[in-house]
Amino acid sequence: MTLHNFIGGAPAPAASGQTFDNPNPATGQRLAKVARSGPADVDAAAQAARRAFEGPWRGWSANQRADLLDRIADAIEARLDELAALESADQGKPVSLAATVDIPRAVANFRFFAGAARHQQLPSHPMAQALNYTARRPVGVFGLITPWNLPLYLLTWKTAPALAMGNTVVAKPSELTPMTAGALAEIIHGCGAPEGVFNVVHGFGAEAGQALVAHPGVKGISFTGGTVTGQRVAATAAPMFKKLSLELGGKNATVIFADADLDRAIATAGAAAFRNQGEICLCGSRILVERPVYDRVLMGLTEYASSLTVGPPDHPDTTIGSLVSLDHRAKVEGYVALAREEGGTVHCGGTRPALPAPYDQGAFLSPAVVSGLPISCRTATEEIFGPVVTVHPFDTEAEALEMANGVRYGLSASVWTNNLRRGHRFSEALDVGMVWVNTWMLRDLRVPFGGVKDSGVGREGGDWSLEFYSENKNICIHLG
Numbered sequence: 001m002t003l004h005n006f007i008g009g010a011p012a013p014a015a016s017g018q019t020f021d022n023p024n025p026a027t028g029q030r031l032a033k034v035a036r037s038g039p040a041d042v043d044a045a046a047q048a049a050r051r052a053f054e055g056p057w058r059g060w061s062a063n064q065r066a067d068l069l070d071r072i073a074d075a076i077e078a079r080l081d082e083l084a085a086l087e088s089a090d091q092g093k094p095v096s097l098a099a100t101v102d103i104p105r106a107v108a109n110f111r112f113f114a115g116a117a118r119h120q121q122l123p124s125h126p127m128a129q130a131l132n133y134t135a136r137r138p139v140g141v142f143g144l145i146t147p148w149n150l151p152l153y154l155l156t157w158k159t160a161p162a163l164a165m166g167n168t169v170v171a172k173p174s175e176l177t178p179m180t181a182g183a184l185a186e187i188i189h190g191c192g193a194p195e196g197v198f199n200v201v202h203g204f205g206a207e208a209g210q211a212l213v214a215h216p217g218v219k220g221i222s223f224t225g226g227t228v229t230g231q232r233v234a235a236t237a238a239p240m241f242k243k244l245s246l247e248l249g250g251k252n253a254t255v256i257f258a259d260a261d262l263d264r265a266i267a268t269a270g271a272a273a274f275r276n277q278g279e280i281c282l283c284g285s286r287i288l289v290e291r292p293v294y295d296r297v298l299m300g301l302t303e304y305a306s307s308l309t310v311g312p313p314d315h316p317d318t319t320i321g322s323l324v325s326l327d328h329r330a331k332v333e334g335y336v337a338l339a340r341e342e343g344g345t346v347h348c349g350g351t352r353p354a355l356p357a358p359y360d361q362g363a364f365l366s367p368a369v370v371s372g373l374p375i376s377c378r379t380a381t382e383e384i385f386g387p388v389v390t391v392h393p394f395d396t397e398a399e400a401l402e403m404a405n406g407v408r409y410g411l412s413a414s415v416w417t418n419n420l421r422r423g424h425r426f427s428e429a430l431d432v433g434m435v436w437v438n439t440w441m442l443r444d445l446r447v448p449f450g451g452v453k454d455s456g457v458g459r460e461g462g463d464w465s466l467e468f469y470s471e472n473k474n475i476c477i478h479l480g
């Protein structure tokens with residue numbers, strides 16, 4: 001199968017005619033050949049998106065767009081099993097996870113933003129002699145650039161509000177996981193979107209991604225990916241005054257105080273470390289534990305990690321699938337070796353499981369729990385983005401705070417305590433965009449999502465998304 005671009009309502013091969021191989025990371029077998037796009041393809045897509053923006057799409061009311069979003073949600077839901085299998089084959093995650101998290105969340109993204117757009121409330125500021133009211137206008141063509149860890153989940157998190165607010169889209173999914181973006185394009189157009197409203201350009205970041213960010217017809221960029229890539233994106237987009245949202249890396253702390261409900265804390269800290277093979281930006285990859293319960297938590301985490309089933313992603317009992325690629329596994333294995341060099345003890349995992357063919361060619365790695373590392377070492381401060389967690393003791397709340405805040409990232413944290421005051425106090429003092437107390441990754445789509453420091457700029461979610469994907473315009477009417 002060849003996965004083409006989707007431009008102006010129809011599949012289109014790359015202008016160069018080139019393709020690249022997209023393997024299933026669990027088996028090494030080729031899933032598809034994918035269009036290898038460059039500036040010419042991006043330009044064609046941006047022009048198609050511009051024509052749609054200035055053409056039929058402009059006449060759609062907010063309610064019509066919301067109805068379209070609801071139809072898209074229904075269509076994704078109707079194909080849930082097929083899309084979950086496709087996402088799993090492309091990314092390596094357990095199909096059970098894709099079927100219960102990734103694809104349902106894609107459905108929820110469209111349903112949520114259909115409702116949010118219908119129920120928007122915009123301010124008015126009356127004066128004695130005039131009335132100000134705020135209108136929100138679409139921005140134009142948005143470039144949406146997404147990573148490989150949650151392919152459809154994150155693409156729909158951007159697409160739904162972008163379309164709800166009347167923009168048109170050129171999407172550039174990760175070259176490692178392009179499959180469900182292709183399916184989404186067909187679904188959106190099958191649901192009645194005018195041609196050119198949603199376009200997909202496949203290819204590598206330096207070729208297709210960079211061209212999309214630099215295209216003068218693309219008025220806004222929503223980027224989710226690594227911090228170094230985010231710097232490049234910002235360097236290109238900022239001088240062109242594009243609207244820009246950057247959701248970047250993380251090295252999130254799970255902080256467990258001795259008074260916490262430890263059974264729940266251990267199980268949730270384990271899930272936070274290893275869900276989706278540890279390939280979630282919100283994963284808690286550093287676990288800070290108050291010393292009196294340190295041994296118990298370390299043992300509990302090691303037992304938790306050892307109880308996970310690493311295996312074929314399409315097997316119902318599998319809880320840890322394949323990493324996204326052999327290259328990424330090599331990077332993660334490099335961190336396990338580094339942890340040992342830095343003086344750490346690896347209590348479990350960090351090894352390749354013995355699996356039957358064809359899975360012996362896959363990028364599997366058993367989940368690793370590491371202790372004994374200084375909090376400032378590379379293993380404990382750099383984003384690994386795989387199934388490796390480090391565990392560190394602390395003695396005081398102040399020390400825990402210093403450890404939690406002592407990294408360049410500031411995306412999220414999970415704090416475990418039954419002391420309500422401490423829960424508040426500690427959450428307020430953390431340098432992160434999102435804190436969970438006695439839980440992890442409990443998401444309400446109305447709340448702001450994003451990070452501080454090197455984890456990004458801007459917020460998406462709820463009204464923050466509607467605001468980002470629009471221009472606020474004040475209209476002042478004299479009443480005399």
Ligand code: NAD
Nearest residue numbers: 146147148173174205209210225226229247248249250281
């Ligand atoms: P990446 O930065 O390598 O790639 C992300 C996307 O950017 C891909 O589509 C890629 O092709 C594209 N790209 C690469 N170079 C580009 C360039 N010069 N110009 C434009 N686009 C370019 O990231 P990744 O390895 O795919 O994903 C993992 C990273 O994503 C991790 O750091 C993770 O923390 C982060 N992430 C963050 C969030 C969040 O919400 N904060 C969510 C998921 C993942």
